[in-house]
Amino acid sequence: MDSESVKAEVIKQVRQQYAMTNARELIEKVNEHCFEKCVPKPGSSLSSGEQTCFTHCMEKYMAAWNQVSTTYITRIQRGD
Amino acid sequence: MDASDLSNFDLEKLNEKDKAELRQFLGNENQKARVQSTEPRLSIVKAGPAASHANPRLSRERYEFRLTSAPPLSVVVHSLTDMCWKKCVTGSIKQGAMDKNEQSCMANCADRFLDASSLTMKHLQNLRQG
Structure with missing residues (x-):
């Protein structure tokens, strides 16, 4: 590998790591909150209702995350 | 960034120009990740042995205040x-939005x-x- 491709590879890896860390944290939170909401009394298997709830909850949590992210970024850009 | 993550790359092969560019890139990424606010944040940390530089007036028992970056x-x-x-x-979750x-x-x-x-x-x- 020449200098140029070593550099490109390092940049790629750094970006991937940031994205992975972020995704891992999000998945952990989704599981935590949605399990709490959708599976209040765990049975012998996940019912289809629980599974549907989980899917909705996941989408909803991500929407909530985006809302907070937008709010926070707007605030930072406003400068306080 | 952990040094071991880059162990499979031959960093020795980087020339001076690319090294400088990489440094710049890492600096930018850290800046982006942190979005420094104009003032540092005050945080409460557990007082450890290395806490001697903290303001003694503000330390209480095992905790102390410390100025940290955002x-x-x-x-x-x-x-x-x-x-x-x-x-x-x-409420209960009925829809994804x-x-x-x-x-x-x-x-x-x-x-x-x-x-x-x-x-x-x-x-x-x-x-x-x-």
Whole structure:
């Protein structure tokens, strides 16, 4: 590998790591909150209702995350 | 960035120009991740053996206040979402989208939390000066 491709590879890896860390944290939170909401009394298997709830909850949590992210970024850009 | 993550690359092969560019890139990425606010944050940390430089007037028992740089953007967003979800999404989940109330609750919750924490900052700074 020449200098140029070593550099490109390092940049790629750094970006991937940031994205992975972020995704891992999000998945952990989704599981935590949605399990709490959708599976209040765990049975012998996940019912289809629980599974549907989980899917909705996941989408909803991500929407909530985006809302907070937008709010926070707007605030930072406003400068306080 | 952990040094071991780059062990499979031959960093020796980088020439001076590319090394400088990489340094610049890493600096930018860290800046982006942190979004430094103009003032440092006051945080409460457990007092350890290396805490001798902290202001002794503000240390209490095992805890002390310390000025730190702002936490990374993603850390703030994750913890705000975590906290505000508990406050704003109280009913059972019927659909994947948030309704209008939940949406404004999330935004208000994040904004007011940040207001409150800057209020804490100001108050503590007054205590420090007073």
